[in-house]
Amino acid sequence: MSHEPRQSDVLVVGGGLVGASLALALGRAGLDVAIVEAHPFRINEQPNYDERSIALAQGSQRIFTGMGIWDALQKEVCPIHTIHVSDRGHFGFTRLKREQEGVEALGYVASARLLGNTLIRALEQTSVQLLAPARLESFQTDGDRVQAVLNHEGKSVEHTARLLVAADGVQSRVREQLAIDTHQWDYGQTAVIANVTPDQPHKQVAYERFTDTGPMALLPLNDNHCSLVWTLRADQVDEVMGLEDTEFLSRLQARFGYRLGRFTRVGTRHAYPLQLLRAKQSTAQRLALIGNAVHTLHPIAGQGFNLGLRDVAALAEVVIDAQRRGGDIGDVDVLRRYADWRQTDQRRVVAFTDTMVRLFGQSLTPVVGLRDAGMLALDLCPPAKHWFGRLTMGRAGRLPRLARGLAL
Incomplete structure (x- = not known):
């Protein structure tokens, strides 16, 4: 000592x-x-x-x-500038816009x-x-x-x-x-996180899309990249993490849709189990x-x-x-x-x-x-x-x- x-x-x-x-x-x-x-x-x-x-x-x-x-x-x-929330496969959606809240930005991504x-x-x-x-x-x-x-x-x-x-x-x-x-509560879900690149401008829109395996978020980054947070059931993680990049992007496209056009690139993926x-x-x-x-x-x-x-x-x-x-x-x-x-x-x-x-x-x-x-x-x-x-x-x-x- x-x-x-x-x-x-x-x-x-x-x-x-x-x-x-x-x-x-x-x-x-x-x-x-x-x-x-x-x-x-x-x-x-x-x-x-x-x-x-x-x-x-x-x-x-x-x-x-x-x-x-x-x-x-x-x-x-x-x-x-905008947050777009939707329910995959259903009619529900809502949007928040910076103009409605009287602010320069609803938030920022760093x-x-x-x-x-x-x-x-x-x-x-x-x-x-x-x-x-x-x-x-x-x-x-x-x-x-x-x-x-x-x-x-x-x-x-x-x-x-x-x-x-x-x-x-x-x-x-x-x-x-x-x-x-x-x-404590184990959600039985894991967040797969990666940066992806779409072929259309994101226009500073953040997307939160609810799916049957959990929410999916795409946040705007500089140089028209997006930060992906894809929530999966725990039993799906190993398969998705093991996919080749082209197949990963194909799965992502099917889950998110084409609001940002086609996803062309994905960076390194990380997985984080989720709990409360x-x-x-x-x-x-x-x-x-x-x-x-x-x-x-x-x-x-x-x-x-x-x-x-x-x-x-x-x-x-x-x-x-x-x-x-x-x-x-x-x-x-x-x-x-x-x-x-x-x-x-x-x-x-x-x-x-x-x-x-x-x-x-x-x-x-x-x-x-x-x-x-x-x-x-x-x-x-x-x-x-x-x-x-x-x-x-x-x-x-x-x-x-x-x-x-x-x-x-």
Whole structure:
């Protein structure tokens, strides 16, 4: 054990996109922050920052604006001007347009690598301690501090902080060490993800098409590429992943149709099993959970990362406000404000995504007829469509300063 314990105001466990975003927000607001990350924290070397495409809600764009990094992202992301939702083989559809919502874009599409590299560059301009490669071995609360033991570059070191934040994903070791109960559901589905190229312009339209094996999304990318998220039953995955590119594209064409013409190319494919996870509490003594450590969603409607980023915005605000008042940033009342603030949004989005998966997984004729009629009604009812748009754009409810595009 090292005899030179390190310390910080906040220790963030997990340097993925959500954890790095929180560290940057708090670091730029003046707190002493450290990140513990198992992988090297260098440009193009963080495996969490890969070529997967992420749909950024319009509210997430505001958060990155408030954090001061949107200008670095804006030229590289692809805007979404229209969202087209349909039910394959049935009559139901609805559309959202940016003009109807009075925004420049309903959202944006960016690669995880772009987001990650931008966060790393911004963090390198702050005093945030990047402890990587490093792992959290254990921790305990001792009065007004959290005493953590880290394995950093092969050495065991102590680190103390006033607040520990778990941003370590769906298999959160922090959550497990605290024995926080979770509600989990295996959807029996897997998302096959790849970039594809159509022979017609996508015109900044994002497509969400419901099929009998699960939803299929095509998100617009620059250079007229599209990011594909194709949900399959678990028993179909091996066959589809093993197809030659031409046969894969033929299957995709049959499922999606010809709204984008013919698909001509497909990139590397990846498969991710899908599940729902919701932790039954998001705080403990001097500890807060954010992102996938507290909620992991089905990718339907692209809400997962955006929900985690709103966790970041709310937690950063209550922590910074406590610091400016001269209070204890890890105090139970501070963390209760975070948990209470996030509870409604988390429950609403979890219920929304889970209900959509289950509703569109039904093949009973009366259910199909009702859901398609509901989609058409939504398309024809501006107030309902506006409510739906605000929900998907991350603009519903009481918004933190960052989510309004304001600095902390």
